[in-house]
Amino acid sequence: MGHQPLATNCDVVWCLDAWADLRARVATRLPPWARLRVYDPAQGSLEAQVAGAHVLIPTTGRVDASVIRAAAPTLRLIVQPASGVENIDLQTASDLNIRVIACPGVNAAACAEASIMGLLLAARRWKGLAASVEAGLIGTPPGTTLAGKRLGVVGLGGAIGSRVGRAAAGMGMDVVGWGAAASAAGGRPGFAAWLSSLDALSLHCPLTPATEALVDAAALGAAKPGLILVNFSRGRVVDEAALLGALESGRVGAAALDVFCVEPVDPASPLAAHPRVVVTPHCGVATEEVYDEYARRLVDAIEGVQEGRELGGRVA
Numbered sequence: 001m002g003h004q005p006l007a008t009n010c011d012v013v014w015c016l017d018a019w020a021d022l023r024a025r026v027a028t029r030l031p032p033w034a035r036l037r038v039y040d041p042a043q044g045s046l047e048a049q050v051a052g053a054h055v056l057i058p059t060t061g062r063v064d065a066s067v068i069r070a071a072a073p074t075l076r077l078i079v080q081p082a083s084g085v086e087n088i089d090l091q092t093a094s095d096l097n098i099r100v101i102a103c104p105g106v107n108a109a110a111c112a113e114a115s116i117m118g119l120l121l122a123a124r125r126w127k128g129l130a131a132s133v134e135a136g137l138i139g140t141p142p143g144t145t146l147a148g149k150r151l152g153v154v155g156l157g158g159a160i161g162s163r164v165g166r167a168a169a170g171m172g173m174d175v176v177g178w179g180a181a182a183s184a185a186g187g188r189p190g191f192a193a194w195l196s197s198l199d200a201l202s203l204h205c206p207l208t209p210a211t212e213a214l215v216d217a218a219a220l221g222a223a224k225p226g227l228i229l230v231n232f233s234r235g236r237v238v239d240e241a242a243l244l245g246a247l248e249s250g251r252v253g254a255a256a257l258d259v260f261c262v263e264p265v266d267p268a269s270p271l272a273a274h275p276r277v278v279v280t281p282h283c284g285v286a287t288e289e290v291y292d293e294y295a296r297r298l299v300d301a302i303e304g305v306q307e308g309r310e311l312g313g314r315v316a
Contacts, residue, residue, distance in 0.1 A: 016061030118256030147172030
């Protein structure tokens with residue numbers, strides 16, 4: 001059942017000053033009775049800026065229990081333009097009868113394509129190629145041929161991982177999978193043994209207790225020297241200090257990273273600046289088509305709150 005229609009204009013808070021292209025699409029499509037506010041860290045805490053909000057849009061910002069409680073007197077909905085909701089306190093939202101909805105399935109093709117892009121750029125040593133162009137060099141540095149290599153996909157059975165697996169197989173790679181359930185059952189030693197057989201690893205799993213720091217020092221220590229690592233899932237699936245050490249030792253030959261533990265990433269940090277690391281700005285979802293569909297769903301959800309109707313895609 002839906003809530004009663006709002007008797008006032010709808011107040012919407014964008015909980016992170018990021019995803020500006022998506023936010024602009026939403027802003028241009030909102031009806032005149034909806035007000036979109038953007039959290040400004042310079043103006044104090046998020047808790048202090050959600051007062052009076054009817055809708056919160058987290059993107060990748062944290063919406064903890066304290067934020068939900070601060071907005072609870074008016075809050076009707078938290079709507080996430082993504083499939084992952086690990087940055088939202090779902091229990092508190094449920095306790096306070098606040099709906100949480102996500103947008104699963106929208107970004108699967110885009111994320112898979114971006115992951116293959118990352119795999120190719122890492123394999124062909126993109127930073128080195130760009131430096132060679134600047135230096136006027138030809139034919140250097142040599143990269144890695146992927147055909148005939150073994151790619152491990154964490155989350156091969158999912159919407160994104162399955163697409164990555166099919167594309168990699170089409171390039172002649174031997175594709176094998178590892179699921180989050182297997183990680184929980186087999187433990188980290190089982191993952192490390194699996195990782196030792198791979199030439200490349202692509203991560204496509206949600207952030208859960210079973211997957212946090214899944215790629216840690218023990219796993220990387222067991223990896224075949226020269227492993228190519230691609231992460232377009234969540235930053236905290238990888239132990240960044242362990243990855244940097246593995247890059248420096250040569251255990252990891254190259255990496256393509258779209259996500260980090262802290263975002264936006266500092267481009268001067270040792271990991272982001274490493275010559276064999278390709279860095280992208282959490283752009284796996286960032287296509288015109290995905291943003292247009294996210295904007296459509298976000299505006300529909302906001303209109304649903306104003307009208308008091310039930311919304312699909314409910315998480316909590």
